[in-house]
Amino acid sequence: MRTIRLLAILLSLSLAVGSQAADQKKPNVLIVxxxxxxxxxxxxxxxxxxxxxxxxxxxxxxxxxxxxxxxxxxxxxxxxxxxxxxxxxxxxxxxxxxxxxxxxxxxxxxxxxxxxxxxxxxxxxxxxxxxxxxxxxxxxxxxxxxxxxxxxxxxxxxxxxxxxxxxxxxxxxxxxxxxxxxxxxxxxxxxxxxxxxxxxxxxxxxxxxxxxxxxxxxxxxxxxxxxxxxxxxxxxxxxxxxxxxxxxxxxxxxxxxxxxxxxxxxxxxxxxxxxxxxxxxxxxxxxxxxxxxxxxxxxxxxxxxxxxxxxxxxxxxxxxxxxxxxxxxxxxxxxxxxxxxxxxxxxxxxxxxxxxDWPDRMIFSHWAGKTSVRTQRYRLDSANALFDMEADPVQDHNVAAEHPEETARLSQAMQAWKKEMKLPYLAKDDRPFTVGYTAYPFTQLPARDGIPHGGIQRSSRAPNCSYFTHWTSPEDSITWDIDVGTTGKYEAVVYYTVPAADAGSTVELSFQGKRLESKVTEANDPPLHGMERDRAPRDQESFVKDFKPLKLGDIELTKGRGELTLRAPQIPGKSVMDVRLVFLTLKK
The missing domain is CATH 3.40.720.10 (Alkaline Phosphatase, subunit A)
Structure with a gap:
């Protein structure tokens, strides 16, 4: 009997611990x-x-x-x-x-x-x-x-x-x-x-x-x-x-x-x-x-x-x-x-x-040099116009003249916030694009992050999904401001298109005195696509192509900051190629 009671107690304790563990399981989070x-x-x-x-x-x-x-x-x-x-x-x-x-x-x-x-x-x-x-x-x-x-x-x-x-x-x-x-x-x-x-x-x-x-x-x-x-x-x-x-x-x-x-x-x-x-x-x-x-x-x-x-x-x-x-x-x-x-x-x-009794607060919004501040009742806009959002949620009537003290309070708060955020924000972003970490050997350098020189153009005024085109001269180049985290050998791949008539250019990838040359021998000339699926005309996103990877070879990159440059010393046809991105892989 004593053994049975002991087993019962142990079972009860086990169930209690299990129940407690289940209760302590943290909730999942799904955010859309x-x-x-x-x-x-x-x-x-x-x-x-x-x-x-x-x-x-x-x-x-x-x-x-x-x-x-x-x-x-x-x-x-x-x-x-x-x-x-x-x-x-x-x-x-x-x-x-x-x-x-x-x-x-x-x-x-x-x-x-x-x-x-x-x-x-x-x-x-x-x-x-x-x-x-x-x-x-x-x-x-x-x-x-x-x-x-x-x-x-x-x-x-x-x-x-x-x-x-x-x-x-x-x-x-x-x-x-x-x-x-x-x-x-x-x-x-x-x-x-x-x-x-x-x-x-x-x-x-x-x-x-x-x-x-x-x-x-x-x-x-x-x-x-x-x-x-x-x-x-x-x-x-x-x-x-x-x-x-x-x-x-x-x-x-x-x-x-x-x-x-x-x-x-x-x-x-x-x-x-x-x-x-x-x-x-x-x-x-x-x-x-x-x-x-x-x-x-x-x-x-x-x-x-x-x-x-x-x-x-x-x-x-x-x-x-x-x-x-x-x-x-x-x-x-x-x-x-x-x-x-x-x-x-x-x-x-x-x-x-x-x-x-929830305390009132201020929430600030900023973009492109304009700032506004919202409280529970008011919004002060970037032109210092005050709107009573409870009485006028569509912002039709400026009530700054009727509420000068509130306007002044929110205006002062906005100026203090802008000062704290160090606005106006410096136009030049001096952060380079990072390359080469042993924990994560893959690096994409898309056209979005590159700078075209000479006659090279983007396929769209919006950089995000663009590619480089109109590459026609040995004086043209594409550069990326990079900071290499690990000295080592990197496999370089460029995603490209080129018509058969223009295949054969010699391209050079260089960084801090180290160079890699390769020939664009295989044609890849797919049509632009995207427009056939658009339900209404687009006004900024580039149409796209099926870019193909071309292995340029291996290049030695030394730890530190510099310009990664892609150029073409020899161009037998009318153009070199269109470029979507350069993909670098740190080799073990």
Missing amino acids: LADDQAWGDLSINGNTNLSTPNIDSLATTGALLDHFFVCPVCSPTRAEFLTGRYHLRGGVHGVSSGGERLNLDERTIAEAFKAAGYATGAFGKWHNGMQYPYHPNARGFDEYYGFCSGHWGDYFDAPIEHNGQIVQSHGFLIDDFTQHAMDFIEQNKDRPFFCYVPFNTPHTPLQVPDRWFDKFSNMDLKLRARNPQQEKIADTRAILAMCENIDWNVGRLLAQLDKLHLENDTIVIYFSDNGPALWRWNGEMKGKKGTTDEGGVRVPFLIRWPGHIPAGKRIPQISGAIDLLPTLTELTGVQSVSTKPLDGVSLKPLLTSDVK
Whole structure:
């Protein structure tokens, strides 16, 4: 009997410990970030032109933050989400050519969750640095599948990357990103995971499968832009189709959680990185992407965590991307690894309890030399005009004369903030592009980050997805300002196209006195593509081609900073080649 009682006690203790361990399992986190999706692009926010039931369900089963603010453009918002700090503190001041990179002394939310034992993965558009250690694999994400640039030229079967290696995606990009995120969730269902899914839509180019576009191809839109003359109906129809495709993919992610019985153990967040790039209905708000007015920085934000966040909760207090790191670390019990003070605050009290007395605060927005500041009631814009956002949410009436003290208070706060951010920001970014780390031997140097010399031109005025063309003279060259981290031998590959009539040029890659020569002997002359899938004409993204890798050979790179130069001493034809990128691999 004594033995039986002892076994019973041990079994009871074992069950108690097991139950306690289960209770202590930290919640998973799934974050979906849309690209250029407006506050008004959801049916839950009143848009009857489309239906977004899956995204809307996050609010009906969780909470909706009604006044959530981000930056006017993509990469700054992503930096603020990652760090809980204003983007300018982390060196992010642009969207291309290196200005999108997050300083290496900034710690990210993914690093915090990784340190806490979470599996971490990101699937989609990164836009905070391509070269290691700016790369997502160096910023806390064990798994990365997507593209690091600001936009892409074709959303179907595109060349992207998987943990530093160039691979081919399958089908429509965000469908593919979603599938990889779903696979990651299944692979890590038995441990806590932090899954970040930054979609690249409805950012232009306006491409979406027929399944989604057919509904909108001839739709009569009931809701129109604040100024209907500014709206291009063809653009809006395509964007609405892209938004419904996003909603379908969100539904796939939620269904995966349900299938794996993880729905109650996962915090799910959905938001966007800025206001609409193109004019359409957005609740009559003033401004769009690139502006610091309400329409440029107010975006949808929905969050669900069953059993912790009450269903159907609507939160009117202002909040922003800077609040996500402190909020998620407090909700999950994960310790922040940031060594610098945060600008954001934890929203946990607003989400999980009834807060009666929440202190007023200021949230600042900045882009292209213009700054505005938002409090719960007012917005002071970059021209020092004051708007009562409770009485006048569309910013029609400047009330600065009626409220001189409030105008002065916010103006002083804005000037102090700009001084603290060291604005105006220095126009020249002196950070080189990093190359060669033993922990991560792969480095992409895309045309986006290079500088053309002589007659060489970009394929588009927007650098992000461009390539170099019109290379016709031995005096022409392409340079990259690089900092080599490890002295050693590097395999150099250039992704190129060239017609058969122009094949045969000798190209030279050089760095700090070391040179490598190779001949472009094999023709690769694919047609431009992308336009056949566009639902409306594009105005900035380059069309693309199927660039082919050409192994130039091995080159010795010495540790230190200098110019990596690509030139052609011998050109038998009319041109050398078009160049998409140089890929360097540190050899063991």
